[in-house]
Amino acid sequence: VTKHLLILAVWLLCIGRASASIVSTTGDVAQVPAPPSVDNDVYESDTHISLFVERQSLRLSSAVTVDISQPGTVTDSPDFSRTDLAAGTWVDSYYLHFDPVGSPAPSFVSLTGFVTFDQPILGIIITNTYLNACDAILGAPGTIYPTGGPVSPGLDLNQDVLTLTADRHSLWISLSARRGIDALRVVTAAVPEPATASLLIIAAAFLPRRPR
Numbered sequence: 001v002t003k004h005l006l007i008l009a010v011w012l013l014c015i016g017r018a019s020a021s022i023v024s025t026t027g028d029v030a031q032v033p034a035p036p037s038v039d040n041d042v043y044e045s046d047t048h049i050s051l052f053v054e055r056q057s058l059r060l061s062s063a064v065t066v067d068i069s070q071p072g073t074v075t076d077s078p079d080f081s082r083t084d085l086a087a088g089t090w091v092d093s094y095y096l097h098f099d100p101v102g103s104p105a106p107s108f109v110s111l112t113g114f115v116t117f118d119q120p121i122l123g124i125i126i127t128n129t130y131l132n133a134c135d136a137i138l139g140a141p142g143t144i145y146p147t148g149g150p151v152s153p154g155l156d157l158n159q160d161v162l163t164l165t166a167d168r169h170s171l172w173i174s175l176s177a178r179r180g181i182d183a184l185r186v187v188t189a190a191v192p193e194p195a196t197a198s199l200l201i202i203a204a205a206f207l208p209r210r211p212r
């Protein structure tokens with residue numbers, strides 16, 4: 001019986017472990033492993049907007065500013081719904097990156113796509129300033145990010161369009177780029193690790209006690 005309980009405990013731990021999840025991508029969005037570098041003209045494609053998981057089940061150690069926190073369509077800065085995600089919030093983070101081939105590409109390249117996440121989107125960061133500000137906190141460990149300078153990451157206002165759906169689970173993007181990079185970071189809610197800790201306690205309660 002003890003052996004079976006142990007197996008049950010291990011199984012509970014496995015399902016209890018929070019994991020970031022992209023439910024689906026359509027159009028030109030393609031999920032990839034986190035690249036070594038998404039710096040300017042390093043990770044290029046004319047056919048795909050690359051999407052990768054950065055951090056999973058991270059508890060924010062400090063507040064993070066997001067440019068978009070409300071559903072709707074964003075084409076220009078008045079559409080921003082900027083807010084701070086409070087320290088202590090549990091999050092998953094994802095990065096969308098589009099860098100057309102060439103510097104600059106021979107002509108503008110336009111791509112569109114749709115992505116759905118398992119957890120609700122808490123915020124989206126699309127400006128160079130706030131992307132740079134959270135690279136160290138939310139970026140994938142080991143990935144080199146652009147730091148601005150003459151070519152900035154982030155989206156171009158009045159050129160790129162983004163819609164956060166009313167249920168907060170999906171994002172539609174239409175990006176156009178020639179010189180430089182279009183990049184955005186998506187921050188979703190995460191299942192906190194304490195859920196795993198609770199399961200450990202429950203599992204421990206079932207273990208036989210040592211005789212006194």
Ligand SMILES: [Ca+2]
Pocket residue numbers: 040041044099100101102103104105178180
């Ligand atoms: Ca390029």
Ligand SMILES: [Ca+2]
Pocket residue numbers: 155156159160175176177181182
């Ligand atoms: Ca653009």
